[in-house]
Amino acid sequence: MPQAVAQETIEPITDESRAIQLHNQGLEQFNRGQYQEAYASWQMALELFQTTGTRENQVNTLNSLGILFRTLGQAEPALDHHQQSLDIAREFNNIPAESRALTGLGQVYDMLGQYPQAIDHYEQALALNLEPQAHIFALGNLGSTYMNLGQYQRAIEYYEQVLPLVRASDNRLGESSVLGNLGIAYDNLGQYQRSLSLLEQQLAITQELGYRAGESRSLGNLGNVYIDLGQYQQAIDLLEQQLAITRELGDRPGERRTLGNLGNAYSRLNQIEVAIDFYGQTLAIARELGNRVDEGRSLGNLGYGYSRLGRWHQAIDFLEQQLVIARELGDLPGEGRALGNLGHVYGRLGQSQKAIEYFGQTLAISGESGDRHEAGLALSNLGYAFQADDQPELAIAFFKEAVTVRENIRQDIADQALLQSYTDTVADSYRTLAGLLLEQGRVLEAQEVLELLKVEELTEYTDERAGDSDAKVTLLPKEKEMVEQYSSLVEFGKQLQDCEATKCEKLGDLRSQRDDQFRQYREAVNSLKTFVGDRLAEGDKSNLLLDPENFATTAKDIIDQQPGTVVIYPLVLKDKLWLLWAADGRVIGRRELPVSRQEVGQTVVQFRTLVETRNSDIEEIQRLGKQLYDWLIAPFETELASNQDIKHLVFSPDRVIRYLPLAALYDGEQYLVEKYTVGTILSAALTDVNHRSPVGTDGVSILGVGISQPVENFSALPNVPIELDAIIREEDNPTDTQGIYPGQQFLDGEFTAAALRDGLNGQQILHMATHAELGESQENSYLLMGDGQRLPVRDIDLLSSYLEDVHLVVLSACETALGSPDARGDEIAGLSYHFLKSQVDAVMASLWNVNDRSTSLLMRRFYDQLAQGTTNAPVTKAEALQTAQRSFIQSTDSVTTDDARIIGQRQTEDNGPTLLAHPYYWAPMTLIGNPL
Numbered sequence: 012m013p014q015a016v017a018q019e020t021i022e023p024i025t026d027e028s029r030a031i032q033l034h035n036q037g038l039e040q041f042n043r044g045q046y047q048e049a050y051a052s053w054q055m056a057l058e059l060f061q062t063t064g065t066r067e068n069q070v071n072t073l074n075s076l077g078i079l080f081r082t083l084g085q086a087e088p089a090l091d092h093h094q095q096s097l098d099i100a101r102e103f104n105n106i107p108a109e110s111r112a113l114t115g116l117g118q119v120y121d122m123l124g125q126y127p128q129a130i131d132h133y134e135q136a137l138a139l140n141l142e143p144q145a146h147i148f149a150l151g152n153l154g155s156t157y158m159n160l161g162q163y164q165r166a167i168e169y170y171e172q173v174l175p176l177v178r179a180s181d182n183r184l185g186e187s188s189v190l191g192n193l194g195i196a197y198d199n200l201g202q203y204q205r206s207l208s209l210l211e212q213q214l215a216i217t218q219e220l221g222y223r224a225g226e227s228r229s230l231g232n233l234g235n236v237y238i239d240l241g242q243y244q245q246a247i248d249l250l251e252q253q254l255a256i257t258r259e260l261g262d263r264p265g266e267r268r269t270l271g272n273l274g275n276a277y278s279r280l281n282q283i284e285v286a287i288d289f290y291g292q293t294l295a296i297a298r299e300l301g302n303r304v305d306e307g308r309s310l311g312n313l314g315y316g317y318s319r320l321g322r323w324h325q326a327i328d329f330l331e332q333q334l335v336i337a338r339e340l341g342d343l344p345g346e347g348r349a350l351g352n353l354g355h356v357y358g359r360l361g362q363s364q365k366a367i368e369y370f371g372q373t374l375a376i377s378g379e380s381g382d383r384h385e386a387g388l389a390l391s392n393l394g395y396a397f398q399a400d401d402q403p404e405l406a407i408a409f410f411k412e413a414v415t416v417r418e419n420i421r422q423d424i425a426d427q428a429l430l431q432s433y434t435d436t437v438a439d440s441y442r443t444l445a446g447l448l449l450e451q452g453r454v455l456e457a458q459e460v461l462e463l464l465k466v467e468e469l470t471e472y473t474d475e476r477a478g479d480s481d482a483k484v485t486l487l488p489k490e491k492e493m494v495e496q497y498s499s500l501v502e503f504g505k506q507l508q509d510c511e512a513t514k515c516e517k518l519g520d521l522r523s524q525r526d527d528q529f530r531q532y533r534e535a536v537n538s539l540k541t542f543v544g545d546r547l548a549e550g551d552k553s554n555l556l557l558d559p560e561n562f563a564t565t566a567k568d569i570i571d572q573q574p575g576t577v578v579i580y581p582l583v584l585k586d587k588l589w590l591l592w593a594a595d596g597r598v599i600g601r602r603e604l605p606v607s608r609q610e611v612g613q614t615v616v617q618f619r620t621l622v623e624t625r626n627s628d629i630e631e632i633q634r635l636g637k638q639l640y641d642w643l644i645a646p647f648e649t650e651l652a653s654n655q656d657i658k659h660l661v662f663s664p665d666r667v668i669r670y671l672p673l674a675a676l677y678d679g680e681q682y683l684v685e686k687y688t689v690g691t692i693l694s695a696a697l698t699d700v701n702h703r704s705p706v707g708t709d710g711v712s713i714l715g716v717g718i719s720q721p722v723e724n725f726s727a728l729p730n731v732p733i734e735l736d737a738i739i740r741e742e743d744n745p746t747d748t749q750g751i752y753p754g755q756q757f758l759d760g761e762f763t764a765a766a767l768r769d770g771l772n773g774q775q776i777l778h779m780a781t782h783a784e785l786g787e788s789q790e791n792s793y794l795l796m797g798d799g800q801r802l803p804v805r806d807i808d809l810l811s812s813y814l815e816d817v818h819l820v821v822l823s824a825c826e827t828a829l830g831s832p833d834a835r836g837d838e839i840a841g842l843s844y845h846f847l848k849s850q851v852d853a854v855m856a857s858l859w860n861v862n863d864r865s866t867s868l869l870m871r872r873f874y875d876q877l878a879q880g881t882t883n884a885p886v887t888k889a890e891a892l893q894t895a896q897r898s899f900i901q902s903t904d905s906v907t908t909d910d911a912r913i914i915g916q917r918q919t920e921d922n923g924p925t926l927l928a929h930p931y932y933w934a935p936m937t938l939i940g941n942p943l
Contacts, residue, residue: 027068030059034072041079042222046261050079070096070108077115081122083263086301089119110136110145114152121156123303125340129156147176147185154192159304161343161382163196170196187216187225191232198236199344201383201419206236227256227265231272238276239384246276267296267305274312278319287316307336307345315352318359326356347376347385354392363400370396371501378502387416391440403447404543405536408490410444415484451543489539496532503528545848569661569692570594572700573887573943576659577651578692581643583608583666590646594657602646612667614638622675623859625931632930636677643668644676644683659889660687661942672858672934674896682930684896688889690942693844702852703943704888705775705818706880713754714770715739716762717780722799728824731780732758734867738778738874751874752776762797771813777851778821778870785842792842794822807845814849819888822856823866823936843939853888853940865932869895873936889942899933902926 037052053076060068073096080089097112117132133156137149154169170193177185194209210232217225230253237246250273257265274289294309314329330353337345354369370392377386390413397406417440486494507521515521570576570593579592588606618635621627644651651657660683662673673691674684683689692698705711715738717731735758740750754774757766762781771777782795785804793801814820822842843854855873857866872895880886904927927933 026059027063027065030056030063030065030068030072033059034068034075037075041075041082046079046083050076053079066099066103067105067108070099070105070112073099074108074111074115077119081115081119083300086119086123089122090116093119106139107142107145110139110142110149113139114145114148117152117156121152121159123340126156126160143176143180144182147173147180147182150176151185151189151192154196158192158196158199159342159344161199161347161376163199163382167193167196167200183216183220184222184225187213187220187222187229190216191225191228194232194236198232198239199382199384201239201387203236203240207233210236223256224260224262224265227253227260227262227269230256231265231269234272234276238272238279241279243276243279247273250276263296263300264302264305267293267300267302267309270296271305271309271312274316278312278316281319283316283319287313287320290316303336303340304342304345307333307340307342308348310336311345311348311352314349314356318352318356321359323356323360327353330356343376344382344385347373347382347389350376351385351389351392354396358392358396358399361399363396366396367393367400371497372505374498375501375505378498383416383419387413390416394440394444398443398447403451404490404540405493407444407447407451408486408494408539410440410447411484411486411490412494413440414444415486418484487539487542489535489542493532493535493539496528496535500525500528500532569698569700573659575656576661577647577657578661578663579643580663581665581668583611583668588642590643592647592650594654604642604646606642608666611642615667615671618675619670619672619859622672622930622934625929627929627931629929632675633677636675636682637679639671640676640678640683643673644678648678658687659942660689662689662691663693664691670858672930672937674893674937675930675934682900684893685900688887688893688942690889690938690940692940693847698847698940699852700941700943702818702941703885704877704880704891706882706885708752708878711752711775711878712742712773713739713752713776713778714767714774715754715756715778715780716767716770716797717756717758717778718762718782718795718797720759722782722795722797725782725795728780728782730864730867734780734823734870735778737867737871751871751878757797759797764796764800764802767796767802768810768813771810771817773816775816776819776821777814777817778823780823782824783822783842804842804845807842807849811849814846814851817850818852820846820851820854821870822854823870824857824860847940851940853938853942855888855892855936855938857935858937859935861932861935865899865927869899869933869936872898887943889938892936892938896933896936899927902928 033052033056037049037056040046040049040052053072057069057072057076060072073092077089077092077096080086080092093112093115097109097116100108100112113132113136117129117136120126120129120132130153133149133153136145137153139145150169151173154166154173157163157169158166170189174186174189174193177189190209190213194206194213197203197206197209210229214226214229214233217223217229230249234246234249234253237243237249250269254266254269254273256262257269270289271293274286274293277283277289278286290309290312294306294313297305297309310329311333314326314333316326317323317329318326330349334346334349334353336342337349350369351373354366354373357363357369358366370389374386374389374393377383377389390409394406394410394413397403397409503521503525507518507525509515510518510521569578577592577594579590581588581590586605586607588604588611590602590604614635618632618639621632621635660673662668664671664673674682674689676683678686715735717728717735718725719728719731721727735756736749738751739754739756740752741755742753743755754776755770757763757770779794781797783793784795785792792804794804796802842856846854873891876894877886877888877891
């Protein structure tokens with residue numbers, strides 16, 4: 012008989028096995044983005060598991076449904092399903108299931124912006140004795156929450172713990188997720204090169220796995236980085252790919268994010284109406300999903316868009332709604348964006364102080380989050396706001412700090428194309444800083460800024476190429492102090508704001524502390540302004556380039572007080588020489604000459620060497636004088652010649668030109684002083700032209716001090732007594748009838764610092780015939796007293812209250828040594844500044860040591876001419892000096908020298924007769940300040 016075939020046993024399909032099959036089917040559908048189908052499968056599975064009473068499978072399915080609802084942005088059902096899962100897991104002490112439920116709840120709270128609750132649930136999960144995969148999830152989710160809180164560095168710490176764990180477990184999907192999160196964090200910290208590298212790794216993994224949802228996120232993350240780098244079209248291409256995937260998957264939260272990022276890209280391209288349309292779509296989706304975080308960001312984007320269109324009130328309405336939501340949720344990035352945009356709106360409305368207040372709060376938030384990009388933006392915005400508030404010193408300090416932050420970001424970008432793209436997005440603030448520095452005459456600092464920008468030239472202002480790869484913006488100590496005080500103030504202000512919101516017990520104490528901090532900040536501001544003002548007033552304006560309109564304004568007072576005056580600013584730049592000149596309260600013109608700083612400096616040195624040597628070749632002096640004339644005067648000589656009323660030239664010398672005896676410039680036939688009076692100013696702000704020289708000699712008194720005997724290593728000045736006697740008629744000596752002005756004199760041992768101080772009261776003129784050493788710094792610059800003591804130049808300030816009646820100070824024995832073509836002439840400006848700052852109207856000083864006899868004669872002629880003035884026919888100081896110098900030029904007398912005025916231990920020239928007409932004798936005297 013044939014062997015019977017055994018019949019195969021067929022097991023019946025139970026509810027539990029059907030439920031497991033449906034659950035697994037739902038997982039496949041979810042991973043394909045088939046969310047509705049996944050929901051149907053899991054709902055049926057859950058009902059079957061509930062029928063069979065299988066608690067563990069119920070927990071898993073409830074968690075799956077919670078994840079699905081969270082993915083769809085539906086928080087309430089998501090929380091409900093995760094909470095049910097947690098309750099059941101705890102009933103039968105299932106640690107892995109409890110961990111998953113806690114994680115799910117944390118993720119929903121994270122989505123809702125309720126970050127403390129999210130962190131609490133994640134930390135509860137982490138505290139459990141977790142399996143490796145659950146431990147990874149807990150760490151990763153804590154990183155994500157800190158990311159949402161804007162605490163990017165802390166987020167990175169968690170993600171970097173996770174990355175080796177997922178790689179060790181060969182979890183490619185998890186690896187892609189962690190890489191993406193790290194990329195986002197580094198993007199927010201402004202480390203764009205590192206961010207791109209991580210995100211490109213993420214994209215490669217998701218495409219390799221065919222994981223469309225992950226690919227979508229990767230594309231969006233990359234798009235955001237390219238937006239930050241300013242490569243907007245590349246960002247748009249990536250984001251449009253992402254948008255197609257989100258719509259294919261029915262991923263409404265992902266669609267909202269992508270629409271928002273597309274709006275950002277079009278906004279950066281100034282296509283504002285297009286951007287607003289995208290933002291409107293994002294707001295509708297966020298409200299549909301009940302997502303408060305996304306709703307706040309959508310409101311912020313709309314507010315920003317309307318502000319770009321100048322629709323300010325609509326903008327403020329949207330932004331204030333955003334701010335309320337951000338603070339309610341503890342969303343630091345959202346709060347920072349809302350505050351920053353409100354600052355912009357109020358700034359555009361002309362409410363600078365309110366703008367400053369909002370930008371300050373933004374800076375505090377960026378400091379808390381460690382977001383370098385936002386910090387740079389906040390600092391830059393503060394710069395613009397202080398500029399609008401007419402506080403250029405503060406604006407410059409904040410712009411400098413912004414540049415420093417952005418330079419740190421730039422240094423992290425290795426790719427040159429990316430570097431240039433990022434640089435272009437922040438270039439406006441660099442150029443604004445450079446412009447502010449130039450307006451203040453701080454061109455060297457402006458060059459630092461523009462060199463950092465690595466543009467082809469230092470803009471149209473300076474035309475100097477960048478070349479120092481190690482260059483940096485120098486934040487002055489006073490600027491640093493002010494910025495630090497401000498940062499402390501705004502950070503404390505945020506603490507106070509939180510206390511005021513909760514009416515905490517320490518409110519009164521905190522308000523008092525804030526008042527103290529505000530006073531410290533105010534003191535730092537005043538100190539900075541004083542420091543900068545003093546520095547500029549001393550003539551520290553190397554490479555100054557004035558705006559023509561501002562130039563006319565600053566020169567106007569000088570011109571108005573003396574019609575027929577032209578104010579001239581020669582500006583010595585590295586590769587060019589600029590000339591600006593003004594008359595009648597307006598700029599007549601400006602010229603750019605292709606003459607380098609080195610060429611100007613070498614010519615000035617050669618010219619000075621000749622004119623300060625009494626027996627030098629007069630023809631060679633005139634040849635070099637003609638070259639300098641062609642650079643400094645000839646470019647506007649036609650305008651001068653066409654206006655017969657122009658008789659007075661006032662220069663604001665720059666750099667090496669401060670060493671130049673301008674009166675000796677030569678046109679081929681005449682010296683400049685033969686045609687015009689010649690004066691100089693440190694700055695228009697320091698030049699008080701409201702007072703004229705005292706008329707005649709009645710009621711005018713002069714204090715004369717000097718040295719005739721050798722003192723220490725300084726030689727005798729034997730003709731000083733003759734000089735003082737010829738100028739001063741001593742009031743307490745009835746037999747003295749020789750002097751021009753009544754007054755008092757102290758000679759040799761009687762000339763002490765105390766005698767100088769006490770003798771100044773009531774004097775209109777101070778004449779000092781003493782050695783003066785002017786070095787490269789104020790520390791080694793001084794005036795020599797007759798008793799051998801030295802009066803440091805900086806201590807002239809101590810005489811300020813005693814100089815209030817003095818109109819003119821004459822220093823007839825000064826010398827400034829010129830050694831380098833690149834010298835700046837700070838010592839000349841510094842000495843004059845201390846007197847001018849002390850209310851003296853003008854200083855007349857010599858540029859080099861001069862033959863004693865000729866100096867005495869020049870001084871007598873100057874004072875004699877000045878004393879000739881009457882109320883109806885006044886004589887200005889510049890006119891008196893011009894007349895005295897002309898008398899020397901026209902003289903045929905010769906001079907034999909036996910003693911020269913020596914500074915320190917310098918030697919005299921060889922004795923021998925020379926003509927008094929030689930510039931050596933008359934050209935060194937220069938008038939600084941009020942020429943009237």
